[in-house]
Amino acid sequence: MPDTLPALNPALAALLSRASVPARSLTDPGPDDAAIGLAVAAALRAPDHGGLRPWRFLVVRGAARAALGAVLAASLARRVPQTPPDRLALEQAKPLRAPVVIVAGAAVRADHPIPAWEQEASAAAGVMNLMNALDAQGHGAIWLSSPALRDDAVKRALGFASGDALLGWIYAGTPAAERPRPPRPAPDGFWREWRGAEDMA
Numbered sequence: 001m002p003d004t005l006p007a008l009n010p011a012l013a014a015l016l017s018r019a020s021v022p023a024r025s026l027t028d029p030g031p032d033d034a035a036i037g038l039a040v041a042a043a044l045r046a047p048d049h050g051g052l053r054p055w056r057f058l059v060v061r062g063a064a065r066a067a068l069g070a071v072l073a074a075s076l077a078r079r080v081p082q083t084p085p086d087r088l089a090l091e092q093a094k095p096l097r098a099p100v101v102i103v104a105g106a107a108v109r110a111d112h113p114i115p116a117w118e119q120e121a122s123a124a125a126g127v128m129n130l131m132n133a134l135d136a137q138g139h140g141a142i143w144l145s146s147p148a149l150r151d152d153a154v155k156r157a158l159g160f161a162s163g164d165a166l167l168g169w170i171y172a173g174t175p176a177a178e179r180p181r182p183p184r185p186a187p188d189g190f191w192r193e194w195r196g197a198e199d200m201a
C-alpha cells in the first residue's frame, strides 16, 4: 500500500494512513479551536438518517482535564466501592495524559422512528471523520472507552441528558515522536461479491 500512496489524491491517502497514537504519546500543543472546528465540521459530514444531527462533542483541556478526572474517579468509586485508592488515583489522572480530551456523544431521540442504533451509528461515523480530520491536520488521536461512559452521573456532570449516549473519550495532541502507521491487512479478505442465485446456499 505505501508505495502507491503518492499517486492517490490527498484525502484518500490520509484515509489510508490514519493510525491511533497512544494517549501517553500525545503532547502539547493540542489541536486549537481552528483545528477542532475543522474536525467537527468533518464529523458533521457523517450520514444522518432523518436529519437528526446527533453529533455532540465536548472539548476538555487545561485545568478542566483534572475536573474530568475527578468526575471519572467519583464514578468509579460509586460503581465499585471497594476500588483501592491507587486505582482511583489512576482513574483521576487519566485525562491528564493528553492536552485535549474530546468527549464524543450522541443526542439520541428515543421517541423518533429512526432507531436509536442508527442515530448512534451516525454519531460514531462522525467520530471517525473527526479522527481522520485531526490526523490529516498533523494531530494524533485515539478513541478510548470505559464503563464511565454509561454512568448517568458522568453524563449529568458533563451536561449530557441521560438518554444521550457517550461514545468515547477522544484523546488528542501532538504525537511525541514520528507515529508508527502499522500496515493493515490486505482488503481482499474483507469484501466479496454476491452474484445472486449462483451464490445462494
Ligand SMILES: Cc1cc2nc3c(=O)[nH]c(=O)nc-3n(C[C@H](O)[C@H](O)[C@H](O)COP(=O)(O)O)c2cc1C
Pocket (backbone or CB within 6 Å): 018, 019, 020, 021, 142, 143, 144, 145, 146, 167, 168
Ligand atoms: C469504540 C471504541 C472504543 C475503544 N476503546 C479503547 C479502550 O478503551 N482502550 C484501548 O486501548 N483501545 C480502545 N479502542 C481502540 C483504539 O482506539 C485503537 O483503535 C487501537 O489502539 C488500535 O489502533 P489503530 O486505530 O491505529 O489501529 C477503542 C476503539 C473504538 C472504536
